[in-house]
Amino acid sequence: MPFLLIALLEATLLSAQTQPQPTAQPAERNTPALSLSDLSSSLEVLVNRVRPAVVQIFSTGYAAAEENDTTTTSLLTKQHSTGSGVIVAEDGYIITNAHVVRGARLIQVRLPSQRRDQLAARLLEAKLVGMDREIDIAVIRIEKTGLPHLPLGDSERLRQGELVMAFGNPLGLEGSVSMGIVSSTGRQLHPDDLMAYIQTDAPINPGNSGGPLIDSHGRVVGINTFILTQSGGSEGLGFAVPSNLVNRVYTQIRKEGHVHRGRIGVYAQTITPAIATGLGLAQDTGVILSDVEPEGPADKAGAKVADIVLTLNGKIMRTAPQLEMEIFRTPMGQKMTLAVLRGSDHLSIEVPVEESEDDPQRFADMVNPEDNLVPRLGILGIGIDKKLAALLPDLRNAYGVVVAAGSATDPASGTGLKPGDVIYSVNGSPVSTVAALKGKINEFKPGQEVIMQIERSGRLMYVTLDLE
Numbered sequence: 001m002p003f004l005l006i007a008l009l010e011a012t013l014l015s016a017q018t019q020p021q022p023t024a025q026p027a028e029r030n031t032p033a034l035s036l037s038d039l040s041s042s043l044e045v046l047v048n049r050v051r052p053a054v055v056q057i058f059s060t061g062y063a064a065a066e067e068n069d070t071t072t073t074s075l076l077t078k079q080h081s082t083g084s085g086v087i088v089a090e091d092g093y094i095i096t097n098a099h100v101v102r103g104a105r106l107i108q109v110r111l112p113s114q115r116r117d118q119l120a121a122r123l124l125e126a127k128l129v130g131m132d133r134e135i136d137i138a139v140i141r142i143e144k145t146g147l148p149h150l151p152l153g154d155s156e157r158l159r160q161g162e163l164v165m166a167f168g169n170p171l172g173l174e175g176s177v178s179m180g181i182v183s184s185t186g187r188q189l190h191p192d193d194l195m196a197y198i199q200t201d202a203p204i205n206p207g208n209s210g211g212p213l214i215d216s217h218g219r220v221v222g223i224n225t226f227i228l229t230q231s232g233g234s235e236g237l238g239f240a241v242p243s244n245l246v247n248r249v250y251t252q253i254r255k256e257g258h259v260h261r262g263r264i265g266v267y268a269q270t271i272t273p274a275i276a277t278g279l280g281l282a283q284d285t286g287v288i289l290s291d292v293e294p295e296g297p298a299d300k301a302g303a304k305v306a307d308i309v310l311t312l313n314g315k316i317m318r319t320a321p322q323l324e325m326e327i328f329r330t331p332m333g334q335k336m337t338l339a340v341l342r343g344s345d346h347l348s349i350e351v352p353v354e355e356s357e358d359d360p361q362r363f364a365d366m367v368n369p370e371d372n373l374v375p376r377l378g379i380l381g382i383g384i385d386k387k388l389a390a391l392l393p394d395l396r397n398a399y400g401v402v403v404a405a406g407s408a409t410d411p412a413s414g415t416g417l418k419p420g421d422v423i424y425s426v427n428g429s430p431v432s433t434v435a436a437l438k439g440k441i442n443e444f445k446p447g448q449e450v451i452m453q454i455e456r457s458g459r460l461m462y463v464t465l466d467l468e
Contacts, residue, residue, distance in 0.1 A: 099136055180202030201236035213240040225241050292304060337351075363382060376441050
């Protein structure tokens with residue numbers, strides 16, 4: 001806890017003890033003053049209540065190699081990672097960060113050591129229930145019941161300056177806790193970022209990822225995700241995914257195994273003073289529609305480019321990420337009401353929410369080089385079965401091989417294949433498994449004409465291969 005914060009608390013408590021009580025309110029004379037030891041005892045009780053639900057996670061597998069802080073490539077590399085998680089249901093459901101278990105072939109969980117039993121001393125195998133790579137949230141489960149668990153709080157009730165605690169296993173130090181305040185309730189790292197994080201100065205370090213950010217009532221208000229640092233250590237710039245968004249992802253994954261992401265066919269931007277001045281807008285804050293997809297839900301409902309969104313379902317819209325998150329939270333098929341300003345006219349537009357297309361990179365989490373590599377194509381593929389077909393309901397055919405990722409050791413050369421492509425045939429011969437695809441490709445000698453029929457973004461096309 002920062003020295004300045006301790007000093008301020010001591011000064012406040014001392015003032016409460018020494019300042020005379022007003023004589024006009026005799027009923028308050030007998031109210032005992034809060035002491036620093038009372039505060040310490042309250043924090044100790046809170047920590048003891050929270051720690052049993054915080055776990056350590058170990059994962060081994062293959063994941064997309066990071067190209068920079070914001071972009072991932074389609075190349076897979078072997079990775080080992082450790083992190084934290086929080087038990088949110090007594091029957092073993094655990095929330096953590098997607099990057100902690102991404103591409104994992106083996107996930108193991110260690111329960112807190114204060115559980116003085118054999119269960120805490122050994123690693124329990126966990127299975128991945130589902131993940132949302134964009135939000136960076138994953139749900140895993142261990143086969144155990146009667147577990148201590150924590151409730152997900154309402155992150156929209158958080159206020160700047162509120163005391164919070166970060167739990168986890170930083171640098172492998174099991175069961176650590178740090179305390180600080182909420183520095184910001186909706187921090188965007190860049191103006192056009194869709195994600196708005198809770199920023200805290202509670203010390204967070206590598207290994208804290210996936211651990212809970214806890215409010216003074218013991219509720220999970222965020223999942224600790226990353227830090228910004230120049231030294232490599234904690235500099236008081238920690239960021240957590242808000243619990244309301246976490247709850248939305250968790251609920252969908254637990255129910256269906258994946259996340260539905262809503263869309264209404266608009267691209268929104270936060271209004272800046274420069275935009276307001278240049279476009280002659282009546283206000284220099286809020287959200288403006290910079291694009292409306294032709295024949296999309298919003299277009300059909302009457303939305304126009306340059307409309308200023310004032311409210312969504314009665315809630316004031318201040319930033320574009322706020323609008324995007326509200327759309328994401330809305331169930332598929334439900335209508336939302338946009339109150340917009342168009343010139344001097346106030347309009348109300350009802351727009352249905354429809355499901356957006358899935359991220360083709362999600363298939364990288366289902367494969368590994370040992371089983372799914374097609375060396376001559378430099379790809380990792382996965383054959384379409386009933387489970388995979390359910391994720392791809394609009395395919396032209398019920399068979400084929402999905403391109404899940406590129407190979408880090410056998411990069412494709414001249415194939416033109418991309419993650420999400422579905423390979424249907426090679427020189428007219430249908431292929432439905434990775435083994436069949438490898439066998440067919442291996443029949444060709446370098447220089448022979450090889451033509452594959454694929455489906456990409458709903459279109460059939462032919463791809464010419466340049467095999468080595």
